[in-house]
Amino acid sequence: MTDTSLEPAAAPSPVVAEEATPRQPGAPMIVFEDVTKIYEPNIKALDRVSLTIDKGEFVFLVGPSGSGKSTMMRLLLKELEPTSGRIIVGGRELARLKRSKVPMLRRNLGCVFQDFKLLPNRTAYENVAYALKVQGESKRGIRTKVPEVLGLVGLSSKMSHMPDELSGGEQQRVSIARAFVNHPPLLICDEPTGNLDPDTSVGIMQLLYRINRTGTTVLMATHDREMVDKMRRRVIALEEGVVVRDERRGGYG
Amino acid sequence: MRTKLFVTEALRSIQSNLSTAIAATLTVVIGMFLLGLFIALGTWVLSYTNDVKRQLIVNVYFCTETSCGVGKNEANQRQMEAVRQQLVAMPEVKDVKFISREEALEIMRERSPALVENIVSNPLPASYQVIPHRGEDVSAIAAQLEPPPVGVEKVNYGEKEAGRVLQVAKVVGAIFVVGSAILIVASVLLIANTIRLSIFARRREVEVMKLVGATNWFVRGPFMLEGLMTGLVGSLVAVVLLLIAKEVALPAVIQRTDLTNDEVRALAFPLIALIMIGTSLLVGAIGSGITLRRFLKI
Numbered sequence: 393m394t395d396t397s398l399e400p401a402a403a404p405s406p407v408v409a410e411e412a413t414p415r416q417p418g419a420p421m422i423v424f425e426d427v428t429k430i431y432e433p434n435i436k437a438l439d440r441v442s443l444t445i446d447k448g449e450f451v452f453l454v455g456p457s458g459s460g461k462s463t464m465m466r467l468l469l470k471e472l473e474p475t476s477g478r479i480i481v482g483g484r485e486l487a488r489l490k491r492s493k494v495p496m497l498r499r500n501l502g503c504v505f506q507d508f509k510l511l512p513n514r515t516a517y518e519n520v521a522y523a524l525k526v527q528g529e530s531k532r533g534i535r536t537k538v539p540e541v542l543g544l545v546g547l548s549s550k551m552s553h554m555p556d557e558l559s560g561g562e563q564q565r566v567s568i569a570r571a572f573v574n575h576p577p578l579l580i581c582d583e584p585t586g587n588l589d590p591d592t593s594v595g596i597m598q599l600l601y602r603i604n605r606t607g608t609t610v611l612m613a614t615h616d617r618e619m620v621d622k623m624r625r626r627v628i629a630l631e632e633g634v635v636v637r638d639e640r641r642g643g644y645g
Numbered sequence: 646m647r648t649k650l651f652v653t654e655a656l657r658s659i660q661s662n663l664s665t666a667i668a669a670t671l672t673v674v675i676g677m678f679l680l681g682l683f684i685a686l687g688t689w690v691l692s693y694t695n696d697v698k699r700q701l702i703v704n705v706y707f708c709t710e711t712s713c714g715v716g717k718n719e720a721n722q723r724q725m726e727a728v729r730q731q732l733v734a735m736p737e738v739k740d741v742k743f744i745s746r747e748e749a750l751e752i753m754r755e756r757s758p759a760l761v762e763n764i765v766s767n768p769l770p771a772s773y774q775v776i777p778h779r780g781e782d783v784s785a786i787a788a789q790l791e792p793p794p795v796g797v798e799k800v801n802y803g804e805k806e807a808g809r810v811l812q813v814a815k816v817v818g819a820i821f822v823v824g825s826a827i828l829i830v831a832s833v834l835l836i837a838n839t840i841r842l843s844i845f846a847r848r849r850e851v852e853v854m855k856l857v858g859a860t861n862w863f864v865r866g867p868f869m870l871e872g873l874m875t876g877l878v879g880s881l882v883a884v885v886l887l888l889i890a891k892e893v894a895l896p897a898v899i900q901r902t903d904l905t906n907d908e909v910r911a912l913a914f915p916l917i918a919l920i921m922i923g924t925s926l927l928v929g930a931i932g933s934g935i936t937l938r939r940f941l942k943i
Contacts, residue, residue: 469856492860499858509853513661525650526859570857 419483420444421578421609422468427477429463429633437463439633440477445611445626447577450604452620453613454644455630461613464630465582468611469503470494482577499527502571502579502608506586508563510555516542516566517551523570537573545569545599561592565599572603579603581612585619593619617644647866654867655874665843666875672839673879673929674886676832677921681887683828684920687821689911694814696909698780701810703787703802705732705773709746713798720771724796732775735789737782742774770798780814783807829924836879836925837932840872844936851940861941868937869930876929880922887921888914 422445429438438460445451453461466472467479470486479486482500489497510519520538529537542551545565555563564584571579581600585593597619604610614620620627620643627642628635637645659666705728707720725743732741744752749769754761777783783802790800844851854864891914911917 471856495855495858495860495863497858498856503856509849509856511850511853513657513850522854522859523857526854526857526863528647 419447420480421447421449421482422611423478423480424464425478425480427467427474427479429460429467429472430475436633438467438474441630441633441635442477443628443635443638445609447609448604448607450601450610450623450625451612452623452625452627452642453611453630454615454620454627455636457615458632459630460633461630462582463633465503465580465611465613468580469501470497495526499523499574500576500578502568502574502576504564504567504571504579504581504584506583508555508560508567510563510567510570512555515552515554516547516558516562516569519555519566520570520573523573527574541569541573542566544572544602559592560588561595564588564592564596568596568599568603572608575606576608578609578611581610581614583613583615585614585616590618597623620644651866651870655870658867658871659874662843662847665846666871669836669839669843669875670879670882673836673876673925674882676835677880677883677925678886680825680828680832680924681883681917681921682890683825684917685887685891685911685914687825689909690817691821692911693909694810694817695780697810698814701777701780701783701802701807703775703777703783703790703800705775705790705800706770706798707772708796708798709768709770720796724794725771725773728790728794728797729773731790731794732773732786735786737777737779737786738775739778740776742776744772744774746771780807781811833924833928833932836876836928837936840875840929840932841936844868844933844940848940851937855941864941865934865937868933872929872933873926874929876925876927877922880925883921883925884918887917 422443424441424443427438427441428436430436441460441464453464455461463472467474467486468481470489473487481497484497486497511522514522517538520542521534524534524537539548539551542548545568547562547565547569550558550562553562555566558566564587568584579600584600585596588596593616600610600612601623624641624643627637627639627645629637629642629645707725707728708718710719729741729743732738746767746769749772750761750767753769775786777786784804784807787800787802790797793800851864855861
């Protein structure tokens with residue numbers, strides 16, 4: 393751990409300063425402040441993690457299985473509560489968010505998973521439309537936005553296919569389309585290329601890159617060494633629940 | 646707007662899980678048919694035992710010239726009136742009917758003409774038929790006329806038979822109450838469990854819905870509506886089956902028995918149907934709502 397190089401942006405003092413004015417442009421998208429998560433009885437998934445991710449960043453979260461990547465994702469979705477510490481997403485402290493407001497949080501937070509998590513009995517179109525329906529989008533809005541975003545991910549010709557009629561890469565595109573259809577400020581991806589072959593993965597990465605270019609912050613947990621080395625983006629490495637490395641233009645390590 | 650969305654979502658879910666939906670509906674049909682059958686049968690039996698109990702009366706026989714022994718006379722008007730007053734004052738007594746000696750003879754003549762053919766004088770006493778509010782009270786009424794007031798020869802309420810009738814009625818009543826309780830609980834559990842299983846099979850779907858930002862009610866609505874539809878369709882089929890049983894099977898059975906007493910009847914069919922439909926709707930909606938609670942905690 394001697395080679396750990398924390399950048400100033402992740403140090404505690406600027407975090408506190410920025411947090412006082414959370415809604416200003418350039419304010420951080422995600423702030424973790426001394427976050428510890430212990431799964432009962434005594435499994436420490438995250439140990440005093442502090443980090444800041446700014447708006448518009450593209451961040452890789454790397455580390456071996458069990459290092460706490462998925463726990464971070466689930467904390468961001470408020471699927472779990474931290475044992476101690478503060479998590480601030482888009483200027484809102486998650487602990488202060490009422491349970492009834494959690495759906496609102498998730499509508500502003502696209503998420504993509506390794507296993508796609510598509511609804512099995514719905515077509516690609518309906519899967520994307522569902523994310524709009526849950527927030528009361530009008531029929532007209534659905535009719536224009538869904539084909540648009542499916543076109544963006546390159547699935548215009550397969551809108552009426554069921555998930556099991558699509559390849560893995562295509563299913564992941566549907567799930568990215570679903571995550572992006574609201575144009576959320578933050579997209580979190582939990583090993584989105586974990587089930588895909590290298591060529592397909594490149595396509596998915598290009599898609600995420602394009603989404604990032606529209607201004608969406610992308611946080612992506614991954615095991616894909618090649619991809620991380622090629623992209624040269626910010627890399628945060630976790631090991632046994634501790635941030636061991638945080639580099640602006642890092643490699644997998 | 647939202648209701649329409651829920652309906653289409655519920656219909657879609659039934660359509661895409663058709664075999665589960667049919668299985669759940671059949672469970673409702675069976676459960677509700679049994680429930681309806683038991684209610685009909687049970688209320689009929691209760692009504693029958695009540696009818697039997699209604700036939701339990703206390704007879705108060707007055708002295709004739711000879712019946713009360715030497716030195717005692719036929720009971721006079723004053724004595725009879727005194728007994729009547731005493732009876733009417735009892736809270737258990739519903740009605741007191743006077744049967745004169747002539748009427749008694751008339752009744753006897755109708756029942757068994759051979760016995761009264763050759764008699765020269767009327768040997769039968771005048772009597773009161775005391776009708777209690779509840780069949781169980783006959784012994785209490787009789788006990789209050791002990792020892793017999795002046796002019797009363799004897800008080801009779803068919804002790805042995807009454808005891809047996811009351812005991813049978815009690816047992817039948819208990820069986821009905823326990824049986825229907827068991828049946829209601831069993832059918833409710835059966836239906837709730839079927840719904841539970843069908844939701845359990847789709848818990849990943851619920852998880853996904855929650856992750857894309859659906860509120861609990863948005864997830865719950867279609868599921869509960871589906872439970873309602875299952876309950877409605879299932880109980881309607883059960884009602885139709887029960888109606889067929891009532892119209893076709895029942896007359897065939899009744900013809901072979903002498904159960905043609907108009908006083909004895911089951912709970913009215915529309916009421917039974919209403920209970921069946923109500924129960925299944927409640928179980929369908931609440932069952933799915935409660936089951937979902939566990940999966941919604943994401």
